[in-house]
């Protein structure tokens with residue numbers, strides 16, 4: 112099976128060992144890759160460069176689009192990258208306030224991507240809004256309420272619905288359960304796991320929480336001081352880490 116996303120020698124440094132350097136990997140359709148590592152190891156920098164939100168210093172990212180064409184992300188235009196992000200990709204921010212439009216209704220938040228794809232029919236937009244609210248376990252009667260009136264967990268679920276309505280193939284997530292209560296996290300993780308499986312989404316998820324990684328990711332990439340020190344199947348890394356740093360990470364010495 113050919114890769115959906117291929118990163119080669121991807122580097123972006125803010126300073127010595129600050130950022131990511133020389134990262135290469137392939138992500139296949141339907142695969143969930145977790146990026147783990149201590150705070151400051153470069154996880155978010157790598158995610159931003161993969162998702163076309165920050166330019167790399169060097170290296171490449173290639174993506175196989177819905178028509179099977181390979182697109183070289185950083186040879187495409189800025190507008191082309193933005194279109195990809197709004198249609199075939201999704202990006203779930205840690206803080207839902209950064210990923211939602213807080214002043215407009217839940218229905219408008221969900222409908223925005225469909226409208227960007229040319230859907231204008233009010234009834235269809237509204238039905239999609241209600242369907243997606245139900246899918247993320249929010250009462251569809253809340254469709255006209257703004258996200259401000261939602262709890263943190265609901266806002267995060269709305270952000271997920273807003274991203275998935277356009278049926279992306281690839282979803283990027285940066286600590287999607289960070290900042291939520293433990294019981295709310297568990298609910299969100301459960302829901303996310305079901306959605307990822309049902310839609311056969313490919314996902315790149317950054318987390319410092321190994322329990323989240325264990326639950327969602329098929330494969331893990333362990334980062335330390337801007338470099339990937341180990342890659343492998345999640346169970347293999349968590350149960351039998353090979354690199355000394357992964358061993359420390361797993362034994363929780365480095366956990367906050």
Ligand SMILES: Nc1ncnc2c1ncn2[C@@H]1O[C@H](COP(=O)(O)OP(=O)(O)OP(=O)(O)O)[C@@H](O)[C@H]1O
Nearest residue numbers: 125129130148149150151152153154155156157319
């Ligand atoms: N825009 C920037 N300008 C300067 N330095 C930056 C910038 N963004 C990140 N850094 C630095 O690069 C390093 C890696 O940061 P990054 O946010 O990628 O790590 P992280 O592993 O995601 O950390 P955390 O888990 O705390 O979010 C850190 O030392 C950070 O201070």
